[in-house]
Amino acid sequence: xxxxxxxxxxxxxxxxxxxxxxxxxxxxxxxxxxxxxxxxxxxxxxxxxxxxxxxxxxxxxxxxxxxxxxxxxxxxxxxxxxxxxxxxxxxxxxxxxxxxxxxxxxxxxxxxxxxxxxxxxxxxxxxxxxxxxxxxxxxxxxxxxxxxxxxxxxxxxxxxxxxxxxxxxxxxxxxxxxxxxxxxxxxxxxxxxxxxxxxxxxxxxxxxxxxxxxxxxxx
Amino acid sequence: xxxxxxxxxxxxxxxxxxxxxxxxxxxxxxxxxxxxxxxxxxxxxxxxxxxxxxxxxxxxxxxxxxxxxxxxxxxxxxxxxxxxxxxxxxxxxxxxxxxxxxxxxxxxxxxxxxxxxxxxxxxxxxxxxxxxxxxxxxxxxxxxxxxxxxxxxxxxxxxxxxxxxxxxxxxxxxxxxxxxxxxxxxxxxxxxxxxxxxxxxxxxxxxxxxxxxxxxxxxxxxxxxxxxxxxxxxxxxxxxxxxxxxxxxxxxxxxxxxxxxxxxxxxxxxxxxxxxxxxxxxxxxxxxxxxxxxxxxxxxxxxxxxxxxxxxxxxxxxxxxxxxxxxxxxxxxxxxxxxxxxxxxxxxxxxxxxxxxxxxxxxxxxxxxxxxxxxxxxxxxxxxxxxxxxxxxxxxxxxxxxxxxxxxxxxxxxxxxxxxxxxxxxxxxxxxxxxxxxxxxxxxxxxxxxxxxxxxx
Numbered sequence: 001x002x003x004x005x006x007x008x009x010x011x012x013x014x015x016x017x018x019x020x021x022x023x024x025x026x027x028x029x030x031x032x033x034x035x036x037x038x039x040x041x042x043x044x045x046x047x048x049x050x051x052x053x054x055x056x057x058x059x060x061x062x063x064x065x066x067x068x069x070x071x072x073x074x075x076x077x078x079x080x081x082x083x084x085x086x087x088x089x090x091x092x093x094x095x096x097x098x099x100x101x102x103x104x105x106x107x108x109x110x111x112x113x114x115x116x117x118x119x120x121x122x123x124x125x126x127x128x129x130x131x132x133x134x135x136x137x138x139x140x141x142x143x144x145x146x147x148x149x150x151x152x153x154x155x156x157x158x159x160x161x162x163x164x165x166x167x168x169x170x171x172x173x174x175x176x177x178x179x180x181x182x183x184x185x186x187x188x189x190x191x192x193x194x195x196x197x198x199x200x201x202x203x204x205x206x207x208x209x210x211x212x213x214x215x216x217x218x219x
Numbered sequence: 220x221x222x223x224x225x226x227x228x229x230x231x232x233x234x235x236x237x238x239x240x241x242x243x244x245x246x247x248x249x250x251x252x253x254x255x256x257x258x259x260x261x262x263x264x265x266x267x268x269x270x271x272x273x274x275x276x277x278x279x280x281x282x283x284x285x286x287x288x289x290x291x292x293x294x295x296x297x298x299x300x301x302x303x304x305x306x307x308x309x310x311x312x313x314x315x316x317x318x319x320x321x322x323x324x325x326x327x328x329x330x331x332x333x334x335x336x337x338x339x340x341x342x343x344x345x346x347x348x349x350x351x352x353x354x355x356x357x358x359x360x361x362x363x364x365x366x367x368x369x370x371x372x373x374x375x376x377x378x379x380x381x382x383x384x385x386x387x388x389x390x391x392x393x394x395x396x397x398x399x400x401x402x403x404x405x406x407x408x409x410x411x412x413x414x415x416x417x418x419x420x421x422x423x424x425x426x427x428x429x430x431x432x433x434x435x436x437x438x439x440x441x442x443x444x445x446x447x448x449x450x451x452x453x454x455x456x457x458x459x460x461x462x463x464x465x466x467x468x469x470x471x472x473x474x475x476x477x478x479x480x481x482x483x484x485x486x487x488x489x490x491x492x493x494x495x496x497x498x499x500x501x502x503x504x505x506x507x508x509x510x511x512x513x514x515x516x517x518x519x520x521x522x523x524x525x526x527x528x529x530x531x532x533x534x535x536x537x538x539x540x541x542x543x544x545x546x547x548x549x550x551x552x553x554x555x556x557x558x559x560x561x562x563x564x565x566x567x568x569x570x571x572x573x574x575x576x577x578x579x580x581x582x583x584x585x586x587x588x589x590x591x592x593x594x595x596x597x598x599x600x601x602x603x604x605x606x607x608x609x610x611x612x613x614x615x616x617x618x619x620x621x622x623x624x625x626x627x628x629x630x631x632x633x634x635x636x637x638x639x640x641x642x643x644x645x646x647x648x649x650x651x652x653x654x655x656x657x658x659x660x661x662x663x664x665x666x667x668x669x670x671x672x673x674x675x676x
Contacts, residue, residue: 001591001607003331003631004615005405006624007565011555015314016562018276039594040565064294066317070458071297 012036013044013052020056022049226258233260233268234306238277241292242300248290272296274563277306301457304332304450307631311560312454316464318556320548321454322487323411327557329446330410331631336439337413339612347434348612351409354433355614356401358412359550402624403550404615407557407631414443421482444485448474451487466494558629566591566607566628570620584620591628607633 013020017037032049035041044052228236237249245252250265269290272278277296281289292300295310302309308328315324330336339347413433417440420426430437448471459467469490477493478486548556558565569590572581590606607630609616615623 001566001630001633002610002613003406004566004591004609004613005407005554005557005629006403006615007554007558007627007629008551008625009627011551011558012565012627015555015559016565017559037563040563062317063314066458066462066464067298067313068294069461070301070313071294072461 009042010052012040013042014056014059016040019060020053022053228253228256228258228260229264232305233264234272236260237265237268237272238292238296238300238306241278241290241296272306275306275310275560277310298457302450302453304328307560307564308332311556312450313458314556314559316454316458318548318552320553320556321451321465322415322491323548323553324556325447325450325454325487326411326414326443327407327553328450329443330407330414333442333446334436334439336410336417336435336443337612338434338436340434343434350433350435351406351413352400352404352614354412354416355404355406355409358405358408359401359403361402400614400618400622403554404618404622404624405550405554405557406614408550408553409614411553414440418444418484418488421478422484423482426484440484444478445471447485447487451490463498466490554629558627561629561631563594564630564633566593566630568592568620568623568626568628569606570623572620586617586619586622589618589620589623591630593633610634 007016013034013036017040019037021035021038023033023035023041030046031043032046033041034044034049034052224230233253236253240249240252249269250262253259253265254262269278269280273280273290275295277293277299279291279293281291295313298313299306299309302312304312308331311324311328312321315321337347337351413435416433417426417430417435420429422441422444427437429435430440451465451474452469452471455465455467455469459465459469474486474490476486477489478484481489483489569592570584571588572584575582590608593605593607595605609618615628
């Protein structure tokens with residue numbers, strides 16, 4: 001594998017995929033599940049989930065506005081007249097300088113400016129703050145298998161780990177000795193766990209959601 | 220070996236072809252249109268291209284009756300047809316525009332579209348690797364904490380390396396490794412840093428000596444510069460006319476002359492800096508006008524001084540390239556943009572620890588055992604579709620389990636290779652075929668068929 005880039009987990013939540021959804025909460029311990037495109041699941045504190053969802057909405061609005069402007073600009077420029085005639089055949093590109101969202105170019109540009117400021121600042125702030133949020137673990141959650149065999153085993157292993165006296169460390173968690181692996185509090189049996197700064201082998205079957213959904217992009 | 224070269228439509232990725240088909244509004248699905256070609260491509264390749272475009276949001280798939288799928292071009296798809304690059308790289312450019320990381324996004328896109336500028340000569344491979352690691356470290360240096368100016372090497376910014384472990388983790392091999400790689404050991408950030416440093420020196424003796432010293436390919440860097448200019452021209456035509464993000468009507472020739480004037484290799488940075496300075500000045504001017512409308516316009520002494528304004532503009536635009544520090548996106552944001560463009564090409568770092576004897580804590584996983592788990596392309600399986608290894612030329616190839624700052628990595632390319640060590644292979648090769656090799660037979664004619672035969676045997 002070439003050209004590899006480590007990705008901050010928060011960047012996955014804020015920027016990647018088509019949509020971000022909040023799934024059911026986990027066992028009442030204050031953790032919520034965010035799913036990117038329905039298959040990449042991350043665990044966040046319940047209080048952080050709405051903030052992240054709101055930030056994601058802003059980022060989506062920024063990108064959507066920019067993309068709509070770019071698509072409309074390509075169809076309306078003089079050099080793109082041929083493309084405009086081609087695109088007009090598609091039937092879903094409104095003519096006279098308005099984009100697919102019903103905004104004309106000027107409105108879209110103004111909206112873009114406003115959204116760019118808000119979305120950029122929010123995203124940047126959150127991304128930069130990531131290093132100082134050590135209590136926030138992000139973890140892929142187990143996807144319920146038919147029959148749930150793997151998850152049962154994972155749960156058993158998790159309980160075993162959490163009951164043991166080893167000082168397993170959370171993914172940046174403060175709770176050394178609480179058994180909060182990379183999987184966060186109580187869910188340490190699945191996903192990657194870190195012990196003494198080491199990535200511990202994950203339960204492979206629990207990493208992926210296994211959905212074959214459409215990406216859900218609305219832009 | 221086939222006696223002739225395969226048709227291009229059967230050799231290359233079909234993303235752009237599918238996008239063009241959809242933009243032209245041809246009847247039927249992409250597969251149906253491709254089947255009408257004289258030499259149709261593989262059905263699986265077309266399906267894969269459609270799936271990838273749907274995954275990045277360029278196409279929307281809708282189920283039609285009789286189990287057929289209707290492929291609709293989205294706004295992103297229409298925008299990507301304006302850009303002469305791969306769909307993912309085009310998406311990276313658009314995201315870079317939205318997050319004020321245009322220059323960096325252009326550099327990364329051109330690096331991925333062209334050859335890598337990092338040289339790896341046989342006699343200086345370790346030095347080349349060290350140079351590349353140095354660029355990665357400089358692109359995202361370790362964070363310092365509080366008033367302490369010394370880097371806090373041992374603690375990963377994402378809490379990976381022993382957070383919560385108190386001061387225990389401050390010592391040991393982990394800290395030295397982290398300091399060697401920076402906080403985000405990324406190939407793409409390393410390329411971006413290498414190019415920007417070369418660009419600061421310009422295409423002159425200074426830049427060339429820097430490239431030779433750091434084992435960078437000058438031709439590749441200049442090729443990247445040309446690509447950057449081309450892409451910026453396309454971007455300017457695409458979104459510069461309706462937004463204030465980019466200057467409209469940029470041309471390659473203008474960028475080139477601007478680069479010569481400001482000792483820049485490609486001229487992109489001076490153009491963007493000038494545009495930014497002009498925008499700031501316009502905003503300031505608008506603010507002044509706004510204030511004046513609230514005051515008494517009858518007094519000419521309150522009117523703005525046009526000469527002062529023009530002089531300040533010229534000084535701002537001319538000095539911005541030299542004196543002002545450019546505002547750049549952080550390494551984390553850049554990594555996020557790269558991941559957003561390449562998504563769902565995201566892998567999961569699997570680094571099982573070594574068991575220690577006597578109840579001791581497990582040892583960190585060695586670099587040779589680190590695997591990257593990749594989702595299966597169709598997303599149907601519960602388990603990862605395949606495991607992959609980091610390429611030996613990658614920055615993170617020698618990182619152990621405790622060296623990865625995040626369990627997620629975005630990747631651009633996955634190549635199927637053999638496990639045969641290349642060095643040994645070549646040595647055997649020279650011994651076996653030294654006579655033929657000295658007869659001035661070209662490598663392409665001689666080496667590759669033998670190489671493939673050797674590997675398969």
